[in-house]
Amino acid sequence: MRGPIFFLILFLGFGTLEAQEDIFGIDTKARTKNRKAQSDIGNVTRNLISNISFEFSGGGAYHNSVIDFLSETPGQYPISQFRNLDSLRELTGEDTLRFSGGSYAFPVNLGVRINVFNTLTIGGGYGREFGNISSLQADNYEWNFEQNSYVIDRFYGTVGLVLYDARKRAKYLSWRYRRYGSSNFYMQSEKNQRIRQNYPWRFILEGEFGNVIMRQSFDENLNANDRSFYSVGLRIEREFSEYSRIFVKAGAEFRNFGFQSQNLNEFQDLSQTLYIAQVGFSINLPGTKRCKVEGCGVVMRHLHDGVEYRGSSIFRMQNRKIGQWY
Template sequence: MNLFGKKAFAAVSIFLFICGIQFPLMAQEDIFGIERKIKGRKSENELGNVFRNMVSNFSFEISTGAAYQEHDLLFNSDTPSNYPLRPTGADQQMDIQPGDTLAMTTGQMAYPINVGVRVNVFNFVTLGAGYGREWGNISPLMGQGYAFDFERSNYTYDKLYGTLGLVLWDAGKRNAFLRWQYRKYSGNNIAMQSELKQRARQIYPWRLVAEGEFGSMMMRHPPDQNLTAPDPYYGIALRLEYDFSEYTRAFVRSAAAFRTFAYTAPEAQEIQNIDQNVYSLQVGVSVSLPGTKKCKVGGCRVVMKHLHNGVEYRGSSIWYRQNRKVGQW
């Protein structure tokens, strides 16, 4: 063997020796049992895994804000003397006749607070239910020279409600839109396909949901003992969410609710319907139940989602993103 062959043989031998040392080390399992591909279960038993996958779709929320309420009454009665009507002018006398019609309105501010639970269904629709309380004031209804007085100006209403929401925009729909935008570029265009992948992998925290609301009112402290809320109400809303993490988010919700109250005078045989329109703007926070358990393996300092023995764990609080990018640590 010549000198060149001896040198080549020595180089190959050294390379194989180094590989023989490195490959076994690379093949060893991490000392904490961490696996890199997150495709594991959320619990060691089947029932627990199904339960944790299910509860991760539930979230609890609380919101508050302010609202403007409008009340409209088209008063018409055969016995107007049975109602708390009074003329508003100093020299005006009570000359309303049976069968006369008065268009009366008033408007005031209200302050609601709501707590509820929401279920996410395949990131396509949301189902929710909740309880709310509303404090406010109501002024006398005014119109055509008359005022319709209530026993007191302040009130407290409670409500039980349900919601049905349609997700109009979120990270998934944004990615579908990006793919539609880049459809004109060939799959062989490496630069544009790389740009598409980079944009699609970006964390997109916004979500827009259109909601319908329906429920019933309960008069905890009505402005008048003759006022009731016998009929259900309905409303519409637009909800904008911002994700802090996979489990926590803040939202702004603008809504309009349409309600009907019934005023029944003690000696009258008819009912006066008072229509109420409420336009509200609320802010709130929502927290999802974490389906993935917090890692409690001693010595493990992984802050991202990871696996131990095939079971998925999270390494951070629910207020932080589990799979953070560079610069988000």
């Protein structure tokens, strides 16, 4: 008789401890959605700012410039002979040429992103591009610019679609193991273990659009003020914690400029295509406050008086698993 009574008391004791807080004020009750502030307004605000991130990126680009030339007065443009051949002649209004050439640029960007239900990202930013442009060639003719270097400012907005991340991976694994019944404990255990694994990668299809402003032009006849552009790219992120990550991004950008003739009666379209590769760092605003309770040494996310706190830097995983402590 004493045995069952002992276990009953032990069970009730553990149940009482589970519903209470320990000596550090840590609420041990499991919750899926915890408050981040005592007031309702503060809680809503912190949930909102936790979806905002700031980022910095830089990289390189190869740009290809093209002019489909057709003019009634070819002599009004800076075209010269590329080779001194006797067979060359002066261009006439009936000649059509395709001038093209490539060179390199180095863009840097500062941006802000807002996460929308882990499905979309929207944001914008500012960028500066330092580049060079070489002479454009067509057959034996050459289009010469006044100088080779330029500086461009970019103001842009961006929209991204999350193609694959930890949540989509969990859904994919659930679909993949759908043919195994609940009675197959081995396969169900394998599925759950794979879902619980840390998956730090995220793949995003992004589109950008905005305007470019020429700060230092490579030719005074170039009409490049407030020109629009658009780009598409694939962004791959690798998380270091819930708040910090690095990313690489590759894509193509398209924009057009106008090259004015000397008599101002006509112009030629200068189209540029940039193939860009960038590396950057992104950091989220922490919606959860750092724990400052005296004597509390918990390094994982935890509760005090029903409010969630974090015990680690934003550059560390908050709820670390085996292998993530060092």
